[in-house]
Amino acid sequence: MSELSRRSGVPVPTIKFYLREGLLPPGRATASNQAEYDEEHLRRLRLVRALITLGGLSVAATREVLEAVAEPLGRYETLGVTHYALRSPVATAPDGEGSDGCAAEVERLIERMGWTVTEQSPLRGALAAGLRALREVGAGHDADELAPYAELAAATARVDLDRLAGLEDRIDIAERALALTVLMEPVLATLRRMAQENEAALRYAGEGGDRVGR
Structure with missing residues (x-):
């Protein structure tokens, strides 16, 4: 030992x-x-x-x-x-159902990107919480504004998965x-x-x- x-x-x-x-x-x-x-x-x-x-x-x-x-x-x-x-990178707020519309923007982004993300994924709530925090300081982002960042994330994910080949x-x-x-x-x-x-x-x-x- x-x-x-x-x-x-x-x-x-x-x-x-x-x-x-x-x-x-x-x-x-x-x-x-x-x-x-x-x-x-x-x-x-x-x-x-x-x-x-x-x-x-x-x-x-x-x-x-x-x-x-x-x-x-x-x-x-x-x-x-x-x-x-x-x-999750961001803690999900207690009101994680996203009544303020943040959860809806997450769904719009996932649909726009054509991503496969399970309904049970904790990252949905985490992303909504992150958007909520941005909105609270006057830097809110909707799905359209997030799309360029999502494209970069998708490119990074492809590099990540190549590493697993x-x-x-x-x-x-x-x-x-x-x-x-x-x-x-x-x-x-x-x-x-x-x-x-x-x-x-x-x-x-x-x-x-x-x-x-x-």
């Missing part, structure tokens, strides 16, 4: 907790108080750690994801289980989906801000009062 801890970077007490909770299968017993762990344990441990630490999942939700990816699911179902288990193992797919979803989101947000700074320099540099970077 100490070697498993060293290679994974996960403390031994945490590994023991995962074992007790059934998130990690027991190792092969070699003595009364010793067990041997292999590469499969290392992969599983990294996935558990990513789900809990990066994905913000509870132990129960993590167990559900692990049970799901252990079943003979296709790539679409595996990605769905992984994505829907993760926290050739993967057959469900654990590999789940791990890669987590990396692309959780770890890439702050990278993409940073790239967007850098691009905004560059675009602002191209459009507005020289107007006076330029103090950026000073």
Whole structure:
């Protein structure tokens, strides 16, 4: 177990907790108080750690994801289980039915883009909540105004799924989906801000009062 801890970077007490909770299968017993762990344990441990630490999942939700990816699911179902288990980027407001029209704009956008998004997707409510927050500060967007952003998101999704090409193992797919979803989101947000700074320099540099970077 100490070697498993060293290679994974996960403390031994945490590994023991995962074992007790059934998130990690027991190792092969070699003595009364010793067990041997292999590469499969290392992969599983990294996935558990990513789900809990990066994905913000509870132990129960993590167990559900692990049970799901252990079943003979296709790539679409595996990605769905992984994505829907993760926290939404925006917290859904209590009045998530969208009585203010935000939910209706989400439906319009999905229809306009021709996207397949299940009725049970938590992202519908999350997007409506995000639109509601924009509206509250006077920066509301309707489906037409969101469409260019949706086109960019669709292009990004195509790049993401290209990264999954050739993967057959469900654990590999789940791990890669987590990396692309959780770890890439702050990278993409940073790239967007850098691009905004560059675009602002191209459009507005020289107007006076330029103090950026000073």
